[in-house]
Amino acid sequence: MSFSRIYDQASARKGGEATLRAMLPRVAEPGELASLGDDRYLSELTRCIFKAGFVWRVIERKWPDFEAAFKGFVPLYWQQVPPEVLEELARDERIVRNMQKIRTVPENARMIVDTAREHGGFGTFLASWPSEDQVGLLLWLKRNGARLGGNSAQYFLRRVGWDGFILSGDVVAALRREELLDASPGSKKALLQAQQAFTRWHQETGLPYSHLSRILSYTVGD
Structure with a gap:
């Protein structure tokens, strides 16, 4: 499943690509x-x-x-x-x-x-x-x-600034919507399912894990 659809959805919800990119977390070298x-x-x-x-x-x-x-x-x-x-x-x-x-x-x-x-x-x-x-x-x-x-x-x-995902409530909801997570959020199984999804999207887009996580969260809620 391509991340481009998720990216476009988040961008539209946040008022455009420039605004979305300005809201992404800093990744330390x-x-x-x-x-x-x-x-x-x-x-x-x-x-x-x-x-x-x-x-x-x-x-x-x-x-x-x-x-x-x-x-x-x-x-x-x-x-x-x-x-x-x-x-x-x-x-x-x-x-x-x-x-x-x-x-x-x-x-x-x-x-x-x-x-x-x-x-x-x-x-x-x-x-x-x-x-x-x-x-x-x-x-x-x-x-x-x-x-x-x-x-x-x-x-x-x-x-x-370490580059990683966060299983916030919105991220969990989005992963479940995409049928990529079916385990309890606090479990090792859920972490491994999330890791697999974000690693695949990272390989597809080249985006940092923390950016992927934040973008995904913006497709849920207000």
């Missing part, structure tokens, strides 16, 4: 991913974890206070932070005081530090992982990190 500091990766992971199941605009509005409270998210510090620091954060009114989510910071800091030591940087590790195996990367993050199941890891990858 491998060098950009590699040069981004490990503290920025821990920050973005934490932001996506706190957004999950919460009002996103509240987290965005408070994020400068999160940065201050978490002292810039330096992984080497947070990987071995004492418990009393986490307890203080659970009382800090500058942030959303969810202890379960606060505890993910040292866990994900350890993941980043260990990976950076092995690969020369967490961004270097991400840059080396191919988009045609996004499922493998998502499973790796879920296995090695904390609270990185569901869509949190997908949104994290999008925010840092």
